[in-house]
Amino acid sequence: MLYREAGQFKASYQEDSQIFPIRQDRIGIAVVLAFFFVAVPLFASQYWLQAILIPVLIFSLAAMGLNILTGYAGQLSLGSAAFMAVGAFGAYNFILRVDGMPFLLAIVLGGLCAALVGVAFGLPSLRIKGFYLAVATLAAQFFIVWALVKFPWFSNNSSSGVISTQQVEILGFAFSTPESKYLLTLAIVTVLALLAKNLVRSSTGRTWMAVRDMDVAAEVIGIRPMRAKLSAFAVSSFYCGVAGALYAYTYLGTVEPEGFNLDLSFKILFMVIIGGAGSIMGSFLGAAFIVLLPIFLNVTVHSTIGSWLPASVGSNLELIVFGGLIIFFLIVEPHGLARLWQLGKEKLRLWPFPH
């Protein structure tokens, strides 16, 4: 009843091809954005902003990057964390070495560095597919982290490869409080998410999906697989790179190459799988699930049964429950949380008069 689109007519091509064609969706997005842009910074505590919301946003962006590559273009990658590292170290070096480098430009340039590296490591995708490609992207994961430690130039000759980021400043305004950092992250993530949402509906996105579904058929109808695959690698790595730069600048402040290890790549892959491959919204849901659930479990276990349980049993119990929940969700809905939302939405549109 509430989600009826009856009576919403599209009179022009613009109306027909807008990002959110249903009016309720537009209102919903506006409300959500207003909530996160206005209400959250006003009422959320520092802990929520700094320790929960900023990482969720950043990981959503990284998951979105991988989702473009894996979910839309069908190329499995295990190098997302390494591309994040390229973005972080790229932005750091641009700000360090170029006088008066604006922060936003540095972030974009960091992302572009990651895109270049991504294209280079995406080249094998022209020949190999599926799990074999995943193994090839592992090379990116290990090589990049190794290179960042090996060549001290990247970390400005820090003996251990650790970089400590500069103060974030845009037009003279210093982003030092959690609120301002949160808003900056949110703004960048929102813009990039809308871009991604648009991109996957465009001809580029359609070529990616054609290649994903069957690359021989795609080639037959005139899509160039090389261009499609490499552009997917470039865009995906760009997103990961920007996420990495934000991870360094608005979240941690000090990062080491070891922090961008294979574990993080796997984590991002799990976000895509849990959230839903081939869905922008799924990236947000997946990131929220993977970041929030362990913290939620830790808090719950501590506040309930933690006092009479040995600490190590409690910690292991959290992991067991976490793994169990992942399996549960994958069995109930193999297409991820985004699919659950999609099903719910379809039901809502018919409610209260299903066929």
Next chain:
Amino acid sequence: MKLKKTALIGATLVSLLTSGYAMAQEQFIGLPSYRVGAYASGGSGIYGGWIDYMTLINERDGGVNGVKLTWEECETEYNNARGVECYERLKGKGPTGNSVFQPLSTGITMSVLEKVPQDKIPMVTIGYGRTDAADGRVFPWVFPMISTYWTQASAIINYIGSREGGMENLKGKKIVQLYLDVAYGKEPHSIFDKLAEKYGFEIVKIPVANPGNEQQAQWLQIRQQKPDYVILWGWGVMNPTALRTAAKTGFSRDRIIGVWWSGAEEDTVPAGDAAKGYTAAGFNPAGTDFGVIKDIQKVVYGANKGNMEDKSRVGSVYYNRGVVHGIITVEAIRTAQEKFGKGQPLTGEQMRWGFENLDIDAARLKALGADGFMPDLKITCADHEGSGKLKFQQWDGAKWNVVTDWIEGDREMVRGLIEESAEAYAKEKGLTVRDCTKES
């Protein structure tokens, strides 16, 4: 009616006041522990020992001058992002907030390094973390206590020198540093180069890829090089693998010297007989033969309030290191209380003063029952490291035996490098370097 109301308000007020009073007599310590994952053995031992020591203080002495210690654990999984979450979660707990943050992970240390001055919470990193933070002029809130990696590297060379019968005999010797190829393993490279130049020995650095469970190639290389000593700079699974592979390639374990993260029972027991004769550095020896450990056994485990599930680990290297963490934390609370009021819970700023003015001398160690258990420790405004003394222990196949007295590193040389590095950091960040002559 009126009387009833007044009585009610009065009762509420009294209960409010008393509850506030009872709350105020607690000092909260947030514990960002890790009990799962690859490094769980270290985490459970150290945090277990630390908790047991705090339980001892509460049970035996009724707290520090009547202030009970309270704590809460937060699982970090040795993961930087989780560590930051724990830092933020623990920061506001307790009547005066978190008193000290000790993450036991260099990665987490780096991640919160710039947050601690803003939140006014001191961070203590005993035997890990950022080395140049030992310069208290630039890092007032960070305390890499007892010994940094650089001091340790220099102390190991001094130990080798003493085994060779004098530093002058190091000339022409060949020493291999077998290290885990991550930031931790590269940390001492510059200091080894400087020492090699000074004493005329040759240093060969051989990396082992993380996590280090395959070292055949490295040990073949070591056999070709024929070094006089191998310094094992490992962590976790790399250590027993190194000892086993050394045995296989026939390198005498007697001439392998481990760092303090390579010298626990967890490193030698899995290597079995191959570990016999291996020596490792440590700022605390293993064993239960100390007053403080005996007290813990009697008071804490006697009342069945111990934290360790496996009681046989009490007295192991990691456990005792946790007790050292506890002693330093409690002594800092005691020191700060002497200035800011006995029996009062302390804020983060007051705690920082306590750490900065910490002075655990030989007499104090004796009083604590920790004579020979940890080196004496004096922290000043400029020097956040302290004595930098290490003991070396040898594994006899069943237990660690202390083979040296406290050995110091080349303090002067290390201090120069620390100041150089810290000043570069201050310049990059635009920080003002504190003038320590004006601090009280």
